[in-house]
Amino acid sequence: MPAYATNMRLKFPILALILEIITIILFAVFTVYSDGTNHDDHKKPSNETHDEPEPMKLYPMFQDVHVMIFIGFGFLMTFLKRYGFSSVGLNLLLAAFGLQWGLLMKGIWHRDAAGKIPIGIDSMINADFSTATVLISFGAVLGKTSPVQLLIMTVLEITIFCLNEHLAVEILEANDVGASMTIHAFGAYFGLAVARVLYRPGLRNGHENDGSVYHSDMFAMIGTVFLWMFWPSFNSAIADPGLPQLTAVINTYLSLAACVLSAYAISSLVEHKGKLDMVHIQNATLAGGVAVGTCADMNIGPFGAMLIGFVAGIISTVGFKYLSPILAANLGIQDTCGVHNLHGMPGILGGLAGIVAVALGKKDGDAAMQAAALASSLGFALVGGAITGLIMKLPFWGQPPDQNCFDDSIYWEVPAEEEENEESGAHADHSKNKAEV
Amino acid sequence: MPAYATNMRLKFPILALILEIITIILFAVFTVYSDGTNHDDHKKPSNETHDEPEPMKLYPMFQDVHVMIFIGFGFLMTFLKRYGFSSVGLNLLLAAFGLQWGLLMKGIWHRDAAGKIPIGIDSMINADFSTATVLISFGAVLGKTSPVQLLIMTVLEITIFCLNEHLAVEILEANDVGASMTIHAFGAYFGLAVARVLYRPGLRNGHENDGSVYHSDMFAMIGTVFLWMFWPSFNSAIADPGLPQLTAVINTYLSLAACVLSAYAISSLVEHKGKLDMVHIQNATLAGGVAVGTCADMNIGPFGAMLIGFVAGIISTVGFKYLSPILAANLGIQDTCGVHNLHGMPGILGGLAGIVAVALGKKDGDAAMQAAALASSLGFALVGGAITGLIMKLPFWGQPPDQNCFDDSIYWEVPAEEEENEESGAHADHSKNKAEV
C-alpha cells in the first residue's frame, strides 16, 4: 500500500529543510527592517522619538494575536482524545512556517522604492493573520492528514489567500477589518473543499478516536478562552488608530459576550435533557468574534454588535447540532472541528452584515464591492481548496490510513498515558502504531 | 422531588435568552461609544491624535484583567476532580453576562449630558471588575448550584456591588484602588452569606467528589499563576496615571512575591511531615494581591507592601488549615474554594491597612471614611448575600441534590475519562447522571 507509506523519515525532513532554506534565501534578497521611516541607522539609539512614528505602538496587540494563533488555535484543537501532540505541535509548525511565507506573499504587494519588502510590527500582524487561514483549514482536515500534506497546504493556501485579500481589500476596496470574509470564510471553505476532495468513506460511521475525553476537553478550553479574550485585538489590530480602533475593540468585546449567552442557551435547548455540550461551548461562543469582524470598526452601535454576536451564537450551535451531520452524510464533507460552524457560516454572516452596514452608511464604502469581496473570498476558497486538495491527494505524501486517523502515534513518539496502566499492559497498544508500513 | 428538577432544558435557555435580549435592548437605548472626547465621527481615521486623549492607552492593562477574569478565576476553580467543565465553562457564562450587566449598572452613575452611558476601555475594565465579585462568590458555592441559580446571583450581586461601590468610592470618597474592600471582601462575604443560606446538612461529612486529583490540581495552577502574574494590572488599572499607577504596580508585585514565601513556609509548617499542600499554594500565594489592594497606590514604601503580603500569606494559609473546618462544622458555612481565606480575610486586612495608611498620611483621605467604606462593603455583602441566597433557595431553579454536587455530569454532556477505561466499563457511571428526575 504505497498510499500509506506513513514513515516520514526522509520526506518530511527534506521538505521542511528545503522550504526553510528557500525562505531564508528569499528573505536575504527581498526583506529589510522597517520602523515606518526611511532612516536605517542601527548603531545609535534613537533618542529623538518625539516626532517619529512609534514603531512599537501595536506590539501589545501583535502579542495578543500571536497568542490567539499559537495558544488559541493550537489548544482549541486538542479536544481529540489521542491527537493533542499533533494539534498543538503541528499548529506550531504550520504557523511558524506560514508566518514566514505570509511575510513574503503579502510583502510582494507592498514593496518599497528599492523593491524590498519592509518588515515591521504591522507586517508581523498581517503575517500572523495569514497563518490563521491555514489553521482554520487545518481544523477541517484535523487527524486525517500528514505533516507533509499540511506543509504543502500551508504554502498554497497562504499564496491564494494573499491574492484574494489583495483583490478584496486593495482593488475592490472592501471593508473587512476583522476579516470575516478574507480570513474566516476563506479559511473555512478552503478547508472544506480540501476535506471534500480527501473524503474518506471508511470514516462514514465515525472513528473510535474521533472524540474527546474529559482532560482533552479541558485543554481545549485553554484555547477557547484565549481566543475569546484576545479577539478584540484580532479585529482591531489593523484598524485606523483612535476611535475606529476603539470601536473595533468595543464591538468585538460585546459581540462575544452576547454570543456566549445565545450559544449556551441553544446548546442546552437542543441537547439531551438540557445539558450543555462542550463542542458548542468550545466553538460557538467564538462565533461572535468571527461574525462581527467585517463591521467591527463601523458605527453600528454597541447593540448592533451584540445583535450580530447573538445571532452568530445561535447559527453556530445549530450548525454543530444539525448541519454538520448532514454535510458529512450527504455531501461527503468530514469537518473534524466543525470549522463550517465556527468560521464558515459566521464568516458569511459577517460579510452580509458588512454589506448591510455599508449600505446603511455606517462606514464609507460601496455595498456592491462588499458583496464582491464576499463572493471573491468564497470563490477563491472553493476553487483554491479543491486544487490544493487534489495535490494533497497525490499518493506519496504519507497520508494516514483510516484506522490510524486521529492518533498521534503515527507521526509522534507517544509515551503511555499512565505509568501504572503501562505496567498492567492496558495501554500497551497505544504506544505503538497500529499499522506501520 | 420538585426541588431537584435538574433538567435545564427549558428554564435555563429561556432565562439566558430573556436576560440577553433585555440587555441588548437596554444597550440600544442607553449606550454610546466613548473615546473620552465629544466628537463622534467614525467615518474617517483620526490622524491627529497628538492633542487628544489616547483612548487605547489602558488596553494592555484591560487585557491583563480580562485574562485574570476568564483564565485566572476560571482555571483556579478547576481543582475539583469532576467539575472542570462547570468551573471554566460557567465562569465564562457568568462573566460574559456579568460584564454586560456591569456596564449598565455602573454606567447608571456615569451618564453623559444626553443621559447616555459612554463605553470605553475604562468602563470595560470596570465591567470586568464587577464580574470579579460574582466569580468570588461563585467559589463559595461551587459545585452546589445550578446555572439558573448562578445567573440570578449574577444579576443581583452586580447590582448590589455597584450600589455599594458608588457609596464607598464616590460618596464616602474612600481610597480603594485595588478594591480590597469593594470587590474582594464584598464578593467573599456575599458568597459566604449565600452559602450559609444554601447550607446542606447532607454534605457535613464531605463528598467523594469534593477534592482534587493530580491533573485537576495542575489545571488549577494555570489559574493561580495567571492571577498572580497579572494582579499588578488589576490593582493599578484605574489608578491615576504616572507615579501612582507605577506605585500600584510595584507594591502589588512585591506584596505577591513576599506572600509566596510566607504561604509556602506556613503550608509546610502546618502540614503532615512538612509537606506542601496544593490548596494553600493555589490560593494563599494570591492573598498578597488582595490585601495590598486598598493601599496599592499609596506611598507605603516597597517594604510596606511586602509586609502586607507577608502577613496575608500567613493569615490565608492558617485560615485554610484551621478556620475553614470550624466555619463549616460550627456555622454551617460550606465554602468550596475557601474564598474566606483568599478574598475575605485578606480583603479585610487590606481595608484595615488602608485605614492605617491614610491615618499615617500615605495618601490624602479620611481614615474614618475608609472605615465606613469597609463597614459598608461588609454590610451590603452580608445582607445582599442573604437576600440573594433566599431567592436562590426557591425550589424551582434546578439546584442539584447532594449526591450530584461537584459533578459536571448533571448539567453537562461528559465524555468518559479515558477511552480504555470506558471499554472496561470502569467509568460507565461517570458519563451518566446518578440522579436524574
Next chain:
Amino acid sequence: MPAYATNMRLKFPILALILEIITIILFAVFTVYSDGTNHDDHKKPSNETHDEPEPMKLYPMFQDVHVMIFIGFGFLMTFLKRYGFSSVGLNLLLAAFGLQWGLLMKGIWHRDAAGKIPIGIDSMINADFSTATVLISFGAVLGKTSPVQLLIMTVLEITIFCLNEHLAVEILEANDVGASMTIHAFGAYFGLAVARVLYRPGLRNGHENDGSVYHSDMFAMIGTVFLWMFWPSFNSAIADPGLPQLTAVINTYLSLAACVLSAYAISSLVEHKGKLDMVHIQNATLAGGVAVGTCADMNIGPFGAMLIGFVAGIISTVGFKYLSPILAANLGIQDTCGVHNLHGMPGILGGLAGIVAVALGKKDGDAAMQAAALASSLGFALVGGAITGLIMKLPFWGQPPDQNCFDDSIYWEVPAEEEENEESGAHADHSKNKAEV
C-alpha cells in the same frame, strides 16, 4: 540516613521565613520607588505627563517576560509524569524569592545619589531576568533536589549572576541585549556544574519516573508555546527604544520561526521511523530565541536572524539525541531537562554570533570584549556552580534519596491520580512516600 532527612517541617519554613524577613528589612533600608524622575509626590495625580518620561511604557513587555518566567519556565518543566506540582510550584517559589533578591543584588550597582536602590519597571524586568538564570539551572537538577537546596542555590546564583553581568555589560561593555551569554549560557553551565557535583550513580540506569506521560507532555507544551511567543519581548525589553528595540523583536520572531522548521526536521530525521519526539519539540524549537539573543538588536538582517535560528534548532536537537546521553554516561552530568541543549550550546552560539557580528560592524562594539564576556560568563558559571553545588551537597538540606527522585509526593501532599483507580488500589502507593525517614 541523615542525608535523607527529607522531612521539611522545620528547616524549610525557617529558611523561607528568615530569608523573607531579611529581604524585607533590606528593602526597608535601601529601596525607593522610581519613575525615572526625581520628584516623589504620591499624593496628587501627575496630570502633566507630556514632558515627563513614561514610567509605564515598558509595562506590557514586562508582563510578557513575567509570563515567560512563571508560566513558561514553570510549565515547560511539567513534562515529568509525577513532578508537576514541584515543577510549577517550586518555579513559583524560586522566582518569587529570586526577583526580590535580584532587585537588591542588581540594585547595588545602580544606587541613586542618596545611596538608595530605585525600583521601576526597568528594574522589575531585570529582576525577572535574574530569576531566569536560577530557573535554567533548576532544569538541570530537576527532581533531584529539595526546596531548601533550591532556595540556597537561588541566593548564591543570583548574587554571582549580578557580579558577572556587571563585569560583562558594564565593565567590558559587551553587547548582550537578549542575554545569550549572561543568562542562558551562564544559567546552563552553572546548573550543569551543580548537577555534576550532585552526581547520583544510582540514577545511571535511569529512573522509572524520569519520563513523561501523555498529559504531562501536553502541560509542558503550554510552557513551550508561551516561551516561544513572548521571547521577542525577552530579547528586546531592555534594548534602546525605537529601531533597535524593533529590530530585536523582528530578529527574535524570525529566528524562532526558522528554528521550528529545523528542529522538527532534525527530530524526524534522527528518530525511529521518522517520528517527532516531544522532547525536541518542547525544547529545541526555543533554541532560536536563545541563540539570537546577543545579536538581537544588531543590524544582522532578517535572514541573518533566521540563519542563527536555523542552526540553533539543528544543534539543539542533535544535542538532545546524541550529546546528552554521552554527558550523562561519561562525565557524570545528569541534566534532567537538557538545559545544555536548550540554553548551553545555543547560548554559546549566541555569544559567538555576537563576536562575529560586532567584528563585521553590525553594531558598535569590540569583538574582543564580546569574547571576554562569553569567557567570563562561562567561568563564573562553572566555578560558581561548582562551589554552590558543594554547599548544596552538605548532608542536612533534605536532598531526596534516589528512589524518591522525580516524585512530588516526597515534598507535597499528592492526591490520587484518579478517583476510580484509587478505589481499586492501583494508585495507592502514589499517594504515599516510598521512603519517609
